[in-house]
Amino acid sequence: MSTTDCIFCKIVAGEIPSTTVVETENVIAFRDIAPKAPVHVLVASKQHVPNVAAAAREIPEVLAEMAQVAQQIADAECDGEYRLIFNTGPAAGQTVFHVHGHVMNGGALGWDA
Ligand code: 5GP
Numbered sequence: 361m362s363t364t365d366c367i368f369c370k371i372v373a374g375e376i377p378s379t380t381v382v383e384t385e386n387v388i389a390f391r392d393i394a395p396k397a398p399v400h401v402l403v404a405s406k407q408h409v410p411n412v413a414a415a416a417r418e419i420p421e422v423l424a425e426m427a428q429v430a431q432q433i434a435d436a437e438c439d440g441e442y443r444l445i446f447n448t449g450p451a452a453g454q455t456v457f458h459v460h461g462h463v464m465n466g467g468a469l470g471w472d473a
C-alpha cells in the first residue's frame with residue numbers, strides 16, 4: 361500500500377532519487393537530504409504507515425527489521441553506536457508521515473551540550 365502524495369512512498373517506488381544505503385524486501389535506508397550529523401540515515405518501511413506506533417501495531421516484524429538495519433548501518437559507519445530517533449507528531453518535529461527512524465552519529469549531536 362502506498363499513498364500518492366507521500367514523498368517516502370515515492371522514494372520506495374524509485375520515483376524520486378535518493379542515496380540508498382541498505383535495502384531489504386521490507387525496508388529501505390537512505391541518506392537524509394539535509395543531514396544534521398555526519399552520519400544521518402533514514403530507515404523506513406516500504407509499506408506506508410504514518411508513524412512508529414502504527415508500525416508497532418500493524419507491522420511489528422518490519423519495525424524490528426528497521427532496528428536491525430539501523431544497527432547494520434551504524435556498524436558500517438560509526439563503530440556500531442548511534443541514536444535511533446522516531447519523531448512522532450508535528451509538535452515533535454515529524455514532517456514526513458511515513459514511518460522512519462533517524463540513524464544519527466559521527467559527532468556531537470545538538471542535545472549533548
Ligand atoms: P521528520 O522531520 O519527519 O522526522 O524527518 C523527515 C526527514 O526527511 C528530514 O530530516 C528531512 O531532511 C528528510 N527529507 C525530506 N525530504 C526528503 C527527500 O526528498 N529525500 C531525502 N533523502 N530526505 C528527505
Ligand code: ZN
Nearest residue numbers: 366369408458
Ligand atoms: Zn508513504
